[in-house]
Amino acid sequence: MNNIIQELRAKRNWSQMELANRLDVSRQTINALERGRYDPSLPLAFKIARVFGLAIEEIFVPDATE
Amino acid sequence: MNNIIQELRAKRNWSQMELANRLDVSRQTINALERGRYDPSLPLAFKIARVFGLAIEEIFVPDATE
DNA sequence: CTTCTATGTAAAGTATGCTTTACATCGTCG
DNA sequence: CGACGATGTAAAGCATACTTTACATAGAAG
Numbered sequence: 001m002n003n004i005i006q007e008l009r010a011k012r013n014w015s016q017m018e019l020a021n022r023l024d025v026s027r028q029t030i031n032a033l034e035r036g037r038y039d040p041s042l043p044l045a046f047k048i049a050r051v052f053g054l055a056i057e058e059i060f061v062p063d064a065t066e
Numbered sequence: 067m068n069n070i071i072q073e074l075r076a077k078r079n080w081s082q083m084e085l086a087n088r089l090d091v092s093r094q095t096i097n098a099l100e101r102g103r104y105d106p107s108l109p110l111a112f113k114i115a116r117v118f119g120l121a122i123e124e125i126f127v128p129d130a131t132e
Numbered sequence: 133c134t135t136c137t138a139t140g141t142a143a144a145g146t147a148t149g150c151t152t153t154a155c156a157t158c159g160t161c162g
Numbered sequence: 163c164g165a166c167g168a169t170g171t172a173a174a175g176c177a178t179a180c181t182t183t184a185c186a187t188a189g190a191a192g
Contacts, residue, residue: 001109029180038179042105043067043132056122066109095150
């Protein structure tokens with residue numbers, strides 16, 4: 001699963017810490033998501049979409065196999 | 067998180083087993099999702115949306131707190 | 133050069149998602 | 163009645179998501 005979190009965050013000039021605070025997760029979680037270490041839970045994906053004012057499908061892109 | 071999986075499945079006259087097969091998960095997983103025991107992973111949520119031809123946001127509804 | 137902010141990463145622990153095996157109940161159909 | 167398909171549930175085990183603590187590196191700014 002790919003995502004454009006880093007790009008969306010950069011547009012807003014938010015640090016990973018700033019975004020983490022807005023989402024109520026740790027900075028390490030944001031870092032892991034941006035670096036593709038794992039996918040967020042569905043509830044967190046909803047929060048991320050809400051923070052950026054986008055649909056989940058506009059932020060996350062499953063690979064071919066998913 | 068609420069979802070309308072059961073309703074969508076019923077419309078298509080699919081058993082839990084039939085849907086599980088289409089999604090490559092166990093029947094117990096479908097049952098647990100319909101009964102609200104837990105939320106799917108994000109990759110599974112994408113698959114579910116694809117099977118029903120809907121957006122994730124049309125199937126899953128976060129509670130007020132999420 | 134030192135300090136500060138931002139980022140990357142690791143290890144250990146807890147919580148959640150999903151599997152397999154197994155068993156119970158219910159309705160339908162022979 | 164007996165068999166069968168569909169559904170609900172439980173326990174044990176493995177994989178993934180997320181946390182806290184901690185340390186490293188790089189760039190900007192004093």
